[in-house]
Amino acid sequence: MFIDLLIDAIKEKDNPTVVGLDPKLDFIPQFIKEKAFKEHGVNLKGAAQAIIEFNKGLIDALCDIVPAVKPQLAYYEMYGIEGLMAFEQTVKYAKEKGMIVIADGKRNDIGTTAESYSAGFLGKTLISEDVLQPVFDADALTVNPYLGVDGIKPFIDDCKRYQKGIFVLVKTSNKSSGQLQDILTDKGKSIYEIVAELVEEWGKSLRGKYGYSSVGAVVGATYPNQAKILRKAMKHAYILVPGYGAQGGTARDVAHSFDGEGLGAIVNASRSIMCAYMSDNWKDQYSVDNYADASRAEAIRMRDDINAAIKT
Numbered sequence: 001m002f003i004d005l006l007i008d009a010i011k012e013k014d015n016p017t018v019v020g021l022d023p024k025l026d027f028i029p030q031f032i033k034e035k036a037f038k039e040h041g042v043n044l045k046g047a048a049q050a051i052i053e054f055n056k057g058l059i060d061a062l063c064d065i066v067p068a069v070k071p072q073l074a075y076y077e078m079y080g081i082e083g084l085m086a087f088e089q090t091v092k093y094a095k096e097k098g099m100i101v102i103a104d105g106k107r108n109d110i111g112t113t114a115e116s117y118s119a120g121f122l123g124k125t126l127i128s129e130d131v132l133q134p135v136f137d138a139d140a141l142t143v144n145p146y147l148g149v150d151g152i153k154p155f156i157d158d159c160k161r162y163q164k165g166i167f168v169l170v171k172t173s174n175k176s177s178g179q180l181q182d183i184l185t186d187k188g189k190s191i192y193e194i195v196a197e198l199v200e201e202w203g204k205s206l207r208g209k210y211g212y213s214s215v216g217a218v219v220g221a222t223y224p225n226q227a228k229i230l231r232k233a234m235k236h237a238y239i240l241v242p243g244y245g246a247q248g249g250t251a252r253d254v255a256h257s258f259d260g261e262g263l264g265a266i267v268n269a270s271r272s273i274m275c276a277y278m279s280d281n282w283k284d285q286y287s288v289d290n291y292a293d294a295s296r297a298e299a300i301r302m303r304d305d306i307n308a309a310i311k312t
């Protein structure tokens with residue numbers, strides 16, 4: 001079951017974090033881009049090759065200490081087919097290195113279209129009566145709840161069939177998330193609280209050995225007060241917490257999403273890890289050639305920072 005594998009990996013590495021692989025070209029060291037452009041041209045293919053090199057360097061440097069990666073689809077789709085091939089190779093490489101892959105696509109649509117999204121990212125695509133083909137084959141996917149249960153059920157069915165997971169957007173980290181998510185309904189609860197109740201219900205049949213479900217939730221680090229409410233409201237949902245680091249979320253903020261045992265949440269950081277080699281914290285210690293070592297140092301700092309906050 002996905003959630004048990006995720007929790008086992010977090011426990012084994014004593015690290016409740018996930019590294020976001022959102023490889024904007026600006027973040028990629030010049031020497032990687034120059035090599036890729038020389039070999040493949042200054043075009044989409046060259047860009048995608050640079051992304052693959054960059055990601056592989058990060059994965060090699062992180063795979064023994066970080067349990068999971070979260071590639072966000074937008075940063076691959078913007079390079080078209082070549083970018084999607086880079087996404088596919090990134091997923092494959094991370095899995096080969098023993099990491100859990102959470103594809104961040106925030107997908108959803110009407111049921112029949114959600115089935116197709118689910119087949120591509122989590123399940124298998126039907127080619128002929130007896131041929132079912134896995135496609136991107138991530139371990140989990142972020143999904144959007146705003147179409148209701150018929151848009152979520154296809155993902156849940158594939159979670160059951162193929163041991164996968166989903167993280168449902170509940171309270172997002174961005175500035176305007178309250179514009180819709182904080183609206184008070186006539187039940188006296190906000191929309192994010194209603195979504196939290198649905199997440200609990202949707203995840204009932206996918207609970208594993210730790211009591212958590214493979215249907216998880218996304219709650220931004222930038223909303224610690226709401227995180228307190230949501231941790232109580234979704235006792236069985238594992239919480240993916242983006243917004244630590246570059247968006248200003250701190251270890252104290254994310255601590256609210258954890259339970260008393262130090263479980264219940266996994267905290268994402270993308271830019272602060274990928275761009276560690278350019279940051280004030282690390283740029284004097286690591287040259288651009290050692291970008292991956294700087295990312296490793298920042299990943300260790302983040303792990304220790306969060307562990308200190310949740311274990312006190």
Ligand SMILES: O=C(O)c1cc(=O)[nH]c(=O)n1[C@@H]1O[C@H](COP(=O)(O)O)[C@@H](O)[C@H]1O
Pocket residue numbers: 020022072104142171172173174218219220242243244245246247268269270271272
């Ligand atoms: O689903 C997400 O991962 C997500 C939800 C959310 O509420 N806020 C949020 O920032 N994210 C993603 O988390 C990552 C945050 O990146 P950094 O701000 O660079 O650490 C990006 O990939 C975002 O798309």
